[in-house]
Amino acid sequence: MSFPLHRPRRLRRTEKLRNLVRENRLHPAGFVYPMFVCPGTKVHEEISSMPGIYHQSVDQIVEECREVESLGISGVILFGLPETKDARGTSSLGKDGVVQRAVEAIKKAKLDVLVITDVCLCEYTDHGHCGVVENGEIVNDATLEILSEQALSHARAGADLVAPSDMMDGRVGALRAKLDENKFQNVAIMAYSAKYCSGFYGPFREAAHSAPLVGDRRSYQMDPANSNESLREVAMDIEEGADIVMVKPALAYLDVIRRVRDNCDLPVAAYNVSGEYSMVKAAAAKKWIDEKRIVLEILTGIQRAGAGIVLTYHAKDAARWLKN
Ligand SMILES: [Zn+2]
Secondary structure: OOOOOOOHHHHHOOHHHHHHOOOOOOOHHHEEEEEEEOOOOOOEEEOOOOOOOEEEOHHHHHHHHHHHHHOOOOEEEEEEOOOOOEOOOHHHOOOOOHHHHHHHHHHHOOOOOEEEEEEOOOOOEOOOOOOEEEOOEEEHHHHHHHHHHHHHHHHHHOOOEEEEOOOOOOHHHHHHHHHHHOOOOOOEEEEEEEEEOOHHHHHHHHHHOOOOOOOOOOOOOEOOOOOHHHHHHHHHHHHOOOOEEEEEOOHHHHHHHHHHHHHOOOOEEEEEOHHHHHHHHHHHHOOOOOHHHHHHHHHHHHHHHOOOEEEEOOHHHHHHHHHO
């Protein structure tokens, strides 16, 4: 294929031509918008490190979900900021927990928005780890029972999908079994399959008040240097019954998204995490970058890497920009 017979620029001449041959098109239907639910009413507090993202009480969450629906975004994923925390994350289980109440309220409002719940302990434990701690160690199997109970309580509240983010071994199987035993076989599992131990979660920890008090998450989240291991995590989650697999974070892991896409036939999601969002917002505030252009380029890149579903704090802005 050589010049002058072939001229790739021929198809780049006009927007009509470029549009005709475009390989990837962003659509709000592929977006999931993360939200933080807190106790109280009429609470709407901006998270300082994440401009435009709020801690909100249930009533406010429902209002923002109306907006999410009107923008054609497919779903929201809910994270809880509970009233109380303890060693085992007990406040994550109750029918009256913040997430459970938010799910119920969104469902009651009959909004055409998928409700996904994050299933983990770190937002609910006083030590901030994603599992139960015994003698300084995050113990795997004891954590599974609590996670399954939490997922069940979300399903009872009406969640369409549950999304375990803890990275304990065997959690997908444990959740699937618990949901099926309780006749929630239609509640799907979106597994955070390849979740890396990443510095890009910084702003989220402020948002979810979930930074570990002691130690770090290296004994359960994946080492950023590993790629083959992501395929193993994905394969295990599929075997245990995952319906959607996820790679998290997105930008420093586009190669992982591509490998996962090429090696499985389930829908693949990627989480465009808080640090990725905050860097864009900070640079945009300083007018160093064109926010709209950068965000759409980032989301396109994540999709091009192989993620058909993108969890992103930019979802509402991007959906608006795509409409115009
Ligand atoms: Zn966690």
